[in-house]
Amino acid sequence: MIPEVAEVSFEMGPETRQVQATWDVTTYKYKIEGRGMKILCDAMKEKKIRGIRCNECGTVYVPGPGFCRKCHIDIDEVVEVKDSGEVGTFAVEMADMRGTPVDMERVTAQIKLDGADTWLGGTIEGIDWHDVKIGMKVKAVWADNPEGKLSDIDHFEPI
Amino acid sequence: MRNVAIIGVGYTPVFVSKRKDVNIVEMISEAVDAAFHNTNLSPDDIDALTFGNMQTFEGLNLPHLWAADHIRALDKPTIRISTGGTTGMSTLQAAYYQVASGLHDIVMAVTWEKQSEGDSQVGLAGIVMPEAMVMVQNGMDLFGGKGMGGMGGGSTGAASYQAMSYLHHSGASPEHIDKMAALERTNASKNPYAHLRKVTTVEDIQATPFISWPLRYGHTCPTSDGATVAIVACEEKASKLADQVAWITGVAACTSDPTTANLIEGQITDPAEQQPARIAAEKAFAMAGIKNPRKEIDMAELYNGFAHQSLMWLEKLGLCKEGEAHKMLDKGALDIDGELPTNASGGVFSTNAIGASAMNRPAECALQIMRKIEGGHQIPKKVKKALAHGWGGLFQYVTVMILSDEPREAK
Numbered sequence: 001m002i003p004e005v006a007e008v009s010f011e012m013g014p015e016t017r018q019v020q021a022t023w024d025v026t027t028y029k030y031k032i033e034g035r036g037m038k039i040l041c042d043a044m045k046e047k048k049i050r051g052i053r054c055n056e057c058g059t060v061y062v063p064g065p066g067f068c069r070k071c072h073i074d075i076d077e078v079v080e081v082k083d084s085g086e087v088g089t090f091a092v093e094m095a096d097m098r099g100t101p102v103d104m105e106r107v108t109a110q111i112k113l114d115g116a117d118t119w120l121g122g123t124i125e126g127i128d129w130h131d132v133k134i135g136m137k138v139k140a141v142w143a144d145n146p147e148g149k150l151s152d153i154d155h156f157e158p159i
Numbered sequence: 160m161r162n163v164a165i166i167g168v169g170y171t172p173v174f175v176s177k178r179k180d181v182n183i184v185e186m187i188s189e190a191v192d193a194a195f196h197n198t199n200l201s202p203d204d205i206d207a208l209t210f211g212n213m214q215t216f217e218g219l220n221l222p223h224l225w226a227a228d229h230i231r232a233l234d235k236p237t238i239r240i241s242t243g244g245t246t247g248m249s250t251l252q253a254a255y256y257q258v259a260s261g262l263h264d265i266v267m268a269v270t271w272e273k274q275s276e277g278d279s280q281v282g283l284a285g286i287v288m289p290e291a292m293v294m295v296q297n298g299m300d301l302f303g304g305k306g307m308g309g310m311g312g313g314s315t316g317a318a319s320y321q322a323m324s325y326l327h328h329s330g331a332s333p334e335h336i337d338k339m340a341a342l343e344r345t346n347a348s349k350n351p352y353a354h355l356r357k358v359t360t361v362e363d364i365q366a367t368p369f370i371s372w373p374l375r376y377g378h379t380c381p382t383s384d385g386a387t388v389a390i391v392a393c394e395e396k397a398s399k400l401a402d403q404v405a406w407i408t409g410v411a412a413c414t415s416d417p418t419t420a421n422l423i424e425g426q427i428t429d430p431a432e433q434q435p436a437r438i439a440a441e442k443a444f445a446m447a448g449i450k451n452p453r454k455e456i457d458m459a460e461l462y463n464g465f466a467h468q469s470l471m472w473l474e475k476l477g478l479c480k481e482g483e484a485h486k487m488l489d490k491g492a493l494d495i496d497g498e499l500p501t502n503a504s505g506g507v508f509s510t511n512a513i514g515a516s517a518m519n520r521p522a523e524c525a526l527q528i529m530r531k532i533e534g535g536h537q538i539p540k541k542v543k544k545a546l547a548h549g550w551g552g553l554f555q556y557v558t559v560m561i562l563s564d565e566p567r568e569a570k
Contacts, residue, residue, distance in 0.1 A: 013180035030289035061425030091319030092372035149298025
């Protein structure tokens, strides 16, 4: 049985007026726990990657939070992980944020570094995008003059 | 705990890109009026309301209070719910809780989105704004991909990571995503409340450009304007008020770590793992007394902003074995007249007024059970038990609802 409402034919009415408005997100003041990020950035100045390990369950987070999300305890053991690892997953950018096709495809990936339990984002170069596979081993290529920034890892390339 | 039934559903007359002829509350009131019409109830019959949409998407802080008279909520308790993509089902679950607990007898759940009046990219960016600011200050290039900035291409990017991981672990091919997309768009062509309603072939999908491999433009959902309302009632009232009802026999929700966000505290893991889906489904099945979901569930309405997700959710929710969903697709089992009709409505993939999207899933299940589907997507076999699913947040929040043609037996 079809309810009556389906039989009402629907036509869009005339367009009503519109006003323009904005919210300015730059006026907000966010407090963040930035210790793990500082540990990571300081390490990157030496072309190294450091996170924080939980003594209880052994999980290594990069960058490290101040507490273990599994054990709910404060953690502070700084550990170094390798700058190589395997591709956890990847995508190939073929259009930009507004949908315009890009000139050159770019492989972006989430990489599980050896010794870490969380994934780190980065681009993969030096390989045709058709040949990139999940589980593939890759290594970081560092900037010549690291400044202690996330961009000190220029990209990853296959080993 | 009391038994609760959906006794009626109301949709806006259309779900489209831009409703320029009505403002937000006028549009919502259309769905409210339709729900009253379809149930023969009047505002006086409603004890309380729940109200849901995405925060920040339209830049409104208190839409439920602006809408109070349009949704006929004056003098009544009204709670706003906002849980991301799952908002619609959370809003219905909030209505369910109030009736199951005995607090109220009849509650109306109102869900909507008018995406044309907002900016979805700003709404999505607002979710990760603090950490994005930190990342940029520490050298991340948001668009250039350096310094962990590889987001894979806008909001589709994270979904591409998920799709890639799903394909790798399931053995499905990118062509299966095309096939699922064509099936759901064609289903949507039969649904008068779907947004993209065109009979679509695999070739049509494959003619669309890639946004971010393995996802094409033709694998992504639209942004829609529309609203959906459901009215729930306790067992005693439901049997008096309606001839056909759909019983809510199981509800569950589950969260995990974000998996695709919070880069500043090392939270990135596999976005295709979706452990919350498994946990929520198991809880909902247990509550509904379902022992063998693969046999007992007659249909599924799944939350799929992207076409690969329908296949992924079938596996994660336990409706088939891991790696089996694409084989069911190939067999025709997911068709409207198949063994397990999946998104007969066309899914979120064809209609996405976000706040209403996770409500449309149980609403469609309820209408299928009541056999009150308008248009041509009524499932031919008798639907006894249906699974509705919602998904969202930072890739990590899942809601599940089981609907049935019979109430849960008293324990």
